[in-house]
Amino acid sequence: MKNRRFPYGYEMQNGQIIICRAEAETVKHIFNQYLSGANLKEIAESLTGRRVEFLPGEYGWNKSRIKRMIEDSRYVGDQTYPSIIDENTFRKANSEKNSRRNYTVSTVTAENKRLICKVICGECGGSLFHRTDSTQKYREKWHCQRESCKIGIPMTISELEKEITSIFNRLIADPALAEHTESEISAEPALEITKMENEIERKLEALDFNKSELQDLILQCASKKYDDYKSVRHITDRLKADFEQSSPLSSYSPELFDRTVATVILNSNKAVSLKLKNNTIIGKEPQSYDNSSTDLDQNGQDNTAETRIFR
Numbered sequence: 001m002k003n004r005r006f007p008y009g010y011e012m013q014n015g016q017i018i019i020c021r022a023e024a025e026t027v028k029h030i031f032n033q034y035l036s037g038a039n040l041k042e043i044a045e046s047l048t049g050r051r052v053e054f055l056p057g058e059y060g061w062n063k064s065r066i067k068r069m070i071e072d073s074r075y076v077g078d079q080t081y082p083s084i085i086d087e088n089t090f091r092k093a094n095s096e097k098n099s100r101r102n103y104t105v106s107t108v109t110a111e112n113k114r115l116i117c118k119v120i121c122g123e124c125g126g127s128l129f130h131r132t133d134s135t136q137k138y139r140e141k142w143h144c145q146r147e148s149c150k151i152g153i154p155m156t157i158s159e160l161e162k163e164i165t166s167i168f169n170r171l172i173a174d175p176a177l178a179e180h181t182e183s184e185i186s187a188e189p190a191l192e193i194t195k196m197e198n199e200i201e202r203k204l205e206a207l208d209f210n211k212s213e214l215q216d217l218i219l220q221c222a223s224k225k226y227d228d229y230k231s232v233r234h235i236t237d238r239l240k241a242d243f244e245q246s247s248p249l250s251s252y253s254p255e256l257f258d259r260t261v262a263t264v265i266l267n268s269n270k271a272v273s274l275k276l277k278n279n280t281i282i283g284k285e286p287q288s289y290d291n292s293s294t295d296l297d298q299n300g301q302d303n304t305a306e307t308r309i310f311r
Contacts, residue, residue: 004055007074013016017081021080021182026052026082031085037145039100040066047138050175070097072133112157119160120265124149130157134273144267155270156221161252163272166284168249168256175243177282178260202203 006012009027011020026047040063047054047061054061069075076090077083092164119128119142131141138154139302164289171177200217203209239260246256263275 007081008054008069009075010081018081019084027069027075027084030066031089033065034070034093035089036147044051067097070094073215085296100113112161112254115157115161115264117263117265119266121146121149121151122265122271122273123151125231129267149267152257153266153267153268153270159270160264160266160272163284164257164261164274165249165252167272167274167282168243169255170284171243171282172246172248175240177274178239178243178278178280236280238278238279239276 006017007151009019009023010018011023012018030043030047033038033046038046043066044061044063045128047293048059051059052061053059070093073090074081075085076085116130119130120126121128121142121144124144124146124166126144126149128142128192129145130140130142131143139155140156142153142155144151200214203217214259242256246253260276261274262277262279265273265275265281266275272279276283
């Protein structure tokens with residue numbers, strides 16, 4: 001087995017230990033990725049997949065190697081080794097490592113794993129990662145993986161399942177709520193349709209376009225749009241049938257979830273909504289308000305009406 005004479009990132013030249021520039025960039029990459037939320041295994045797999053050399057001709061990285069590098073204070077610099085990582089970055093990385101020791105991923109079953117993978121942040125749309133920490137006030141939290149957001153939402157899987165069940169019961173009581181709208185169909189047109197529409201525009205702008213070719217292209221585009229509409233229509237009919245055939249739920253149904261839900265949207269205020277497989281988004285039924293709870297401005301106008309409308 002090959003061994004290194006010096007820590008990764010350094011080499012000997014003319015009797016002096018100097019920085020190996022190529023390896024030093026990898027060291028900086030590792031620290032940056034770790035502080036961005038990647039775990040040891042993810043970093044190791046990424047380096048191995050990119051065939052980054054650890055030793056000449058050796059491309060295998062593992063969690064232990066990454067961990068030792070993050071803990072190696074020589075990267076900050078001393079009398080023997082020049083600095084590759086600044087002291088603040090090193091301190092933050094090791095503080096992060098120590099804080100992660102308190103985190104354990106909750107027991108994942110085949111059922112809740114499918115749910116966990118579909119939860120996104122309602123603030124930015126990024127994926128939410130579920131963690132448990134027995135040392136904190138909130139034992140379970142959802143953390144946004146986007147660097148620009150990094151929001152944390154305290155909610156247990158059990159609470160989330162309860163919210164989803166409540167939305168399911170609303171859909172079971174009124175399956176028509178799963179109906180799509182025209183805006184939901186056309187919000188993200190298929191790439192093929194977009195290309196066809198762009199081609200039609202280019203032909204119309206040309207002075208010598210072929211009318212026959214243009215007519216054929218318009219008909220093809222219309223046909224594709226109709227096929228997409230039929231596809232959404234089919235999915236919607238299937239969703240409505242699922243809810244019509246279901247009895248009111250007393251507990252979370254992973255089977256109904258798998259058949260009907262594309263994404264779970266969790267907001268910072270713990271409000272939950274579901275994006276169904278036909279792109280319809282639905283949340284819990286809004287509460288009833290009486291006049292005593294209405295916010296009125298100086299002219300006696302209701303300022304809260306807009307916030308109470310939720311499909």
